[in-house]
Amino acid sequence: MTNTMNVKVSPDSGSRNEKQIPGWLLLFLAAACGIIVANLYYAQPLVEPIRQAIGLSAGSAGLIVTLTQIGYAAGLLLLVPLGDILENRKLVSVLLFFTVAALALSAVAGSAPLFLLAALLIGLGSVAAQILVPYASHLASEESRGRVVGNVMSGLLLGIMLARPLSSLLAGWFGWRSIFFVSAGLILLLALVLLRALPKRHPESGMTYPQLLLSMRRLLTSTPVLRRRAVYHALLFASFSLFWTTAPLLLASPAFGFSQTGIAIFALVGVAGAAAAPIAGRLADRGWSYVATGLALGVVAASAFLPMFVHHRSIFTVGLLVAAAVLLDLGVSANLVLSQRAIFSLGAEARSRLNGLFMAIFFVGGAAGSAIGGWAFASGGWQVAMMIGAALPLLALAYFATEGSAQRRLERVSGLCENKEC
Numbered sequence: 017m018t019n020t021m022n023v024k025v026s027p028d029s030g031s032r033n034e035k036q037i038p039g040w041l042l043l044f045l046a047a048a049c050g051i052i053v054a055n056l057y058y059a060q061p062l063v064e065p066i067r068q069a070i071g072l073s074a075g076s077a078g079l080i081v082t083l084t085q086i087g088y089a090a091g092l093l094l095l096v097p098l099g100d101i102l103e104n105r106k107l108v109s110v111l112l113f114f115t116v117a118a119l120a121l122s123a124v125a126g127s128a129p130l131f132l133l134a135a136l137l138i139g140l141g142s143v144a145a146q147i148l149v150p151y152a153s154h155l156a157s158e159e160s161r162g163r164v165v166g167n168v169m170s171g172l173l174l175g176i177m178l179a180r181p182l183s184s185l186l187a188g189w190f191g192w193r194s195i196f197f198v199s200a201g202l203i204l205l206l207a208l209v210l211l212r213a214l215p216k217r218h219p220e221s222g223m224t225y226p227q228l229l230l231s232m233r234r235l236l237t238s239t240p241v242l243r244r245r246a247v248y249h250a251l252l253f254a255s256f257s258l259f260w261t262t263a264p265l266l267l268a269s270p271a272f273g274f275s276q277t278g279i280a281i282f283a284l285v286g287v288a289g290a291a292a293a294p295i296a297g298r299l300a301d302r303g304w305s306y307v308a309t310g311l312a313l314g315v316v317a318a319s320a321f322l323p324m325f326v327h328h329r330s331i332f333t334v335g336l337l338v339a340a341a342v343l344l345d346l347g348v349s350a351n352l353v354l355s356q357r358a359i360f361s362l363g364a365e366a367r368s369r370l371n372g373l374f375m376a377i378f379f380v381g382g383a384a385g386s387a388i389g390g391w392a393f394a395s396g397g398w399q400v401a402m403m404i405g406a407a408l409p410l411l412a413l414a415y416f417a418t419e420g421s422a423q424r425r426l427e428r429v430s431g432l433c434e435n436k437e438c
Contacts, residue, residue, distance in 0.1 A: 266393075
């Protein structure tokens with residue numbers, strides 16, 4: 017592959033004929049995002065064997081996952097915005113080489129401090145995926161932006177959904193360190209191919225880094241679409257994280273008696289949710305973002321009610337859990353693409369900052385959902401956890417109902433105009 021391609025990536029001209037993304041490049045960007053973001057989730061089902069190997073106390077075991085999340089959140093706010101002032105291909109490559117070193121360190125770490133440092137650095141470097149998503153948006157023409165973002169996000173979502181079962185299976189066969197060695201090799205290969213395959217993108221900005229960071233507060237306070245979309249998805253992602261934190265606990269309990277392999281197989285049902293991403297992108301391109309958003313929020317709420325009264329293992333109850341997992345992942349995937357399509361349409365010069373703010377806000381929601389889910393399950397059991405899980409998307413629906421009819425008409429007309437239908 018070469019990095020020559022008939023596409024202009026800076027500035028965004030809005031021409032409908034200049035930006036035709038080859039299919040191989042779109043597939044590569046989707047795969048790259050999935051491979052990178054999977055690093056955030058490999059350790060989640062392996063907390064206990066890692067804890068024992070590095071000599072970490074049971075009370076501190078949560079740091080194995082939490083520090084990766086902290087590193088990722090810091091990277092979203094401090095590194096992703098650099099995509100608005102630095103050449104994107106080199107920036108992503110540097111972050112990927114950094115991630116390779118962090119993964120290698122985690123694979124050989126023999127002490128708790130060393131592994132926890134590596135976990136923090138893995139999260140920090142993995143924000144490279146969130147530079148590639150707005151990068152793909154820059155490559156797209158306006159009328160195809162939803163489709164392109166949807167296709168790239170389907171790869172990212174597959175990475176999220178496959179990471180946990182993959183790490184569980186590899187740990188069962190070769191030990192927990194194997195997944196970090198494998199991922200380091202994949203990320204290294206990805207970084208080398210990326211340097212050859214991607215066209216350069218030089219943002220046209222005269223900002224310094226301090227000015228860039230200061231501008232993020234202004235963007236947040238002056239961009240209602242960003243705030244609204246961030247709240248929607250923070251509530252949905254909290255419900256998502258709550259379910260996937262508590263469902264393995266339920267399945268491993270005596271009432272269900274699933275093995276680690278059985279839980280890994282159950283987690284694979286979430287892969288179906290990635291199918292919603294490109295569909296949601298196409299709906300947004302046609303001007304149906306408002307309707308699709310309401311449907312996505314409603315689907316997530318329904319997914320929490322379905323398994324609320326599950327008590328013991330049977331074909332029926334397992335089927336309910338599978339249906340709930342699929343609906344949950346479909347709704348969350350669709351809303352994520354709809355939200356990113358909306359904020360990426362606000363302006364080319366600030367897409368990396370907008371994406372960093374959006375991701376950081378809803379990521380906090382996901383972390384809160386995980387914490388609340390663990391507490392709710394321990395305190396009140398599965399039913400209490402699911403009641404909270406249903407309340408979160410219902411809150412999002414209530415907030416969604418406050419969108420004015422004039423704003424909905426504007427969004428509809430905007431979408432039609434982009435497709436030359438007005």
